[in-house]
Amino acid sequence: MTREEIIAEINSIFVEQFELDPAELTAEKKIFDDLGLDSLDIVDLMIGLQRKFGIPLRQNEEIRKIVTLGDVYEFFVKLAKERPEFAANLKK
Amino acid sequence: MTMAQWRPTPLIYTSMLLWTVGYCAVMLLPFCVASLLPEEARGRFSRWVILQYGRVMVYRAVWPFVRVKFEDGAAGETRPGIYVFNHRSASDPFLVATLNIPVIQAVNGWPMRLPFFGFFARRGGYIDTTKLSYEEARDRMGRMLERGVSVAAFPEGTRSGSRRMNQFRSGVFKAARELGAVIYPCCIVGNEELPDRRFRFRCGRIRVRLLPPLAPEEVRSFGNAFLLKNHIRSRIQREIERMEGIASDE
Numbered sequence: 001m002t003r004e005e006i007i008a009e010i011n012s013i014f015v016e017q018f019e020l021d022p023a024e025l026t027a028e029k030k031i032f033d034d035l036g037l038d039s040l041d042i043v044d045l046m047i048g049l050q051r052k053f054g055i056p057l058r059q060n061e062e063i064r065k066i067v068t069l070g071d072v073y074e075f076f077v078k079l080a081k082e083r084p085e086f087a088a089n090l091k092k
Numbered sequence: 093m094t095m096a097q098w099r100p101t102p103l104i105y106t107s108m109l110l111w112t113v114g115y116c117a118v119m120l121l122p123f124c125v126a127s128l129l130p131e132e133a134r135g136r137f138s139r140w141v142i143l144q145y146g147r148v149m150v151y152r153a154v155w156p157f158v159r160v161k162f163e164d165g166a167a168g169e170t171r172p173g174i175y176v177f178n179h180r181s182a183s184d185p186f187l188v189a190t191l192n193i194p195v196i197q198a199v200n201g202w203p204m205r206l207p208f209f210g211f212f213a214r215r216g217g218y219i220d221t222t223k224l225s226y227e228e229a230r231d232r233m234g235r236m237l238e239r240g241v242s243v244a245a246f247p248e249g250t251r252s253g254s255r256r257m258n259q260f261r262s263g264v265f266k267a268a269r270e271l272g273a274v275i276y277p278c279c280i281v282g283n284e285e286l287p288d289r290r291f292r293f294r295c296g297r298i299r300v301r302l303l304p305p306l307a308p309e310e311v312r313s314f315g316n317a318f319l320l321k322n323h324i325r326s327r328i329q330r331e332i333e334r335m336e337g338i339a340s341d342e
Contacts, residue, residue: 018318032259040226040262041318 001088006080007073014069017045027070035069042066055079055086100157101293111153115145132239138215139194139241145212146189157293158286162190163301166276172242173274173305174233174264178257178328179246180284182291183298187280188244190300196236198229198245198264219243221263230267237273247321253289255336260325266317272308275320277328279303281335303331 011025020035031037037045046057057063062075079086119141126137150160175191177184185197197203197213201222204210217236221229233243247260268275282298306324314320 017316036259036322037318038259038261038263040266041316044262044266044316044318 001080003073003077006077010073010076013045013049017048025069027068027073029069031066031069031072039064055083055089097294099292099294101287101291104154104157104293108149108153111148112145115148119145135215135217136194138212139196139217142212142216143189143192143195146186147192149186150189154293157295158298159296160187160190160298160300162192163299165304166302167304169274169276169305169307171274172237172240173276174237174268175242175244175276175278175302176264176324176328177244177246177278177280178332179248179251180253180255180280181251181286181288183283183286184246184251184280187283187298187300191242191244191278191302193242194240195242195244198233198243200249217241226263226266229263230270233264233267233273234271237271242276243273247325252284254284255332257325257329257332260321262317262321265321265324268311269314269317269320272312274308275306275311275324277303277305277324277331279328279331279335281332299335301331301335303327 011022014020014025015022018035018037018041024035029035031042042063046060046063049055050057057079060075062078066072066075076086122137123141126134129137154160172194175188175195177188185199185203188195188197196216196218198219198221199213201220204213204218204220204223206213217232219229219232224232236243243264245264247262247264248258249261250258252258265275267273279301280298281301282296285292285294286296286298287293311320314323
């Protein structure tokens with residue numbers, strides 16, 4: 001799965017879960033200041049993804065470092081490299 | 093110099109100080125007696141003392157320089173719930189007293205550390221969201237709601253100091269969904285400079301408007317806390333614009 005495909009999948013999850021405008025979803029957008037998502041929203045997102053993909057995400061320390069949407073993309077790109085089953089599930 | 097430009101800051105602080113001293117003198121004995129009561133009764137009494145002090149400050153100490161008007165649009169709903177306010181100024185926590193109901197506030201740390209106010213806030217069972225996990229804060233809110241005590245929150249977290257409204261944090265909305273609580277959106281307008289960021293006052297009018305609440309079923313109908321908080325934020329924003337004459341009445 002390419003980086004672009006992962007980003008597209010992540011964006012679709014954001015649109016579905018938070019009803020955000022797809023045009024708003026660019027890497028430089030700050031999660032809280034620009035999109036209004038705080039750590040609890042991210043935890044909700046992670047719990048949803050965890051249920052969906054069966055991969056433990058909530059305890060991942062990297063989540064705490066997320067500031068921009070670009071950080072979210074990087075998090076999942078890295079996860080897809082480390083856990084091939086995640087990338088496979090993301091495609092479904 | 094016009095009335096709008098005049099800064100009665102020393103007069104207001106002198107008045108607040110005198111009213112505070114007078115209020116403390118009146119309440120000293122009852123407060124000492126109440127200290128002997130069991131914890132729950134002590135907390136209830138402390139909340140009443142805080143509420144009455146807030147009302148003295150809002151309706152007496154700053155009058156006639158600052159006039160405060162409360163507008164009840166809750167459509168007869170009286171259940172304890174979570175009151176969500178916009179947050180422009182340091183006067184906002186005092187303005188919660190206009191609700192005139194048993195209430196605690198969920199605060200972000202510093203009010204609990206204030207020498208005088210912090211003591212009463214701790215006694216009254218105020219919730220310091222910076223010291224508790226989300227689950228602990230939610231459970232405390234739940235216990236207060238069960239006792240008939242509402243929770244006031246400023247989900248912007250920090251005061252905007254202007255007419256701009258900051259993004260909302262999700263904590264109280266997530267808690268409201270999980271607790272099945274009523275949410276009362278509330279608007280405060282006119283106090284962005286009462287006081288300003290340097291704690292100076294002008295003369296002015298403040299309006300606090302309680303909007304029709306969201307019943308627990310409606311609160312739970314939102315897919316997650318993010319969608320709920322954005323809905324409430326939009327409602328407050330629209331009403332503020334209406335109150336300030338930015339948007340025309342629908």
